[in-house]
Amino acid sequence: xxxxxxxxxxxxxxxxxxxxxxxxxxxxxxxxxxxxxxxxxxxxxxxxxxxxxxxxxxxxxxxxxxxxxxxxxxxxxxxxxxxxxxxxxxxxxxxxxxxxxxxxxxxxxxxxxxxxxxxxxxxxxxxxxxxxxxxxxxxxxxxxxxxxxxxxxxxxxxxxxxxxxxxxxxxxxxxxxxxxxxxxxxxxxxxxxxxxxxxxxxxxxxxxxxxxxxxxxxxxxxxxxxxxxxxxxxxxxxxxxx
Ligand SMILES: Nc1ncnc2c1ncn2[C@@H]1O[C@H](COP(=O)(O)OP(=O)(O)O)[C@@H](O)[C@H]1O
Ligand SMILES: [Mg+2]
Numbered sequence: 001x002x003x004x005x006x007x008x009x010x011x012x013x014x015x016x017x018x019x020x021x022x023x024x025x026x027x028x029x030x031x032x033x034x035x036x037x038x039x040x041x042x043x044x045x046x047x048x049x050x051x052x053x054x055x056x057x058x059x060x061x062x063x064x065x066x067x068x069x070x071x072x073x074x075x076x077x078x079x080x081x082x083x084x085x086x087x088x089x090x091x092x093x094x095x096x097x098x099x100x101x102x103x104x105x106x107x108x109x110x111x112x113x114x115x116x117x118x119x120x121x122x123x124x125x126x127x128x129x130x131x132x133x134x135x136x137x138x139x140x141x142x143x144x145x146x147x148x149x150x151x152x153x154x155x156x157x158x159x160x161x162x163x164x165x166x167x168x169x170x171x172x173x174x175x176x177x178x179x180x181x182x183x184x185x186x187x188x189x190x191x192x193x194x195x196x197x198x199x200x201x202x203x204x205x206x207x208x209x210x211x212x213x214x215x216x217x218x219x220x221x222x223x224x225x226x227x228x229x230x231x232x233x234x235x236x237x238x239x240x241x242x
Contacts, residue, residue, distance in 0.1 A: 007057030103150030
């Protein structure tokens with residue numbers, strides 16, 4: 001589970017990127033973290049993964065506080081950052097082996113997993129090529145595989161569908177569902193509301209670093225008198241408060 005409690009973060013003493021945000025992702029849940037560009041999603045996720053420190057508040061990953069026990073907390077996390085342009089000098093296979101080494105996955109265990117995931121994502125044939133020569137979508141797929149190869153309990157996926165072809169997006173959504181159904185927690189961000197539809201058990205909506213809503217999509221729709229999700233989202237983004 002992820003527990004994000006009263007977390008704030010200000011950049012350069014002026015931009016309050018995240019402003020007293022609290023929510024939880026329970027075991028067995030997929031939660032969509034939704035907001036327009038610049039609303040604080042990436043900053044929140046970087047604090048959950050220990051890349052940035054919060055100014056205020058506390059963040060718990062499973063049993064561990066990410067600030068107080070970062071190594072233990074990070075062992076529980078599979079993270080896809082918003083930038084797939086990393087480790088480009090490595091081949092896909094070298095990158096996946098690096099990730100498996102970092103998380104201590106035994107050689108016998110990783111081979112089958114890498115092969116299965118790579119085939120499901122249609123990147124098996126390019127595993128021996130340098131990632132610098134990959135398309136954006138192929139790099140994104142490799143980041144997804146790298147994050148998942150150690151079967152972490154908590155998935156934190158920052159805009160994971162961006163650049164994926166429809167088949168791979170479908171596979172990833174299925175993987176997210178299966179992961180949650182094992183009793184693990186999945187948080188993913190998106191600025192595209194339709195991506196959240198059908199997939200999420202609950203959503204957290206933020207704007208200008210402030211949480212506007214946390215709950216199921218059904219609760220959201222009934223609160224807004226059964227307008228379409230698109231209308232609701234636009235209304236929420238255009239009005240002050242809720
Ligand atoms: N390293 C940084 N330095 C200064 N401002 C930043 C930095 N990272 C993000 N911001 C600002 O924080 C706000 C939230 O950004 P971000 O978390 O990336 O939003 P999102 O992921 O929802 O698009 C934006 O106003 C952005 O310009
Ligand atoms: Mg972002």
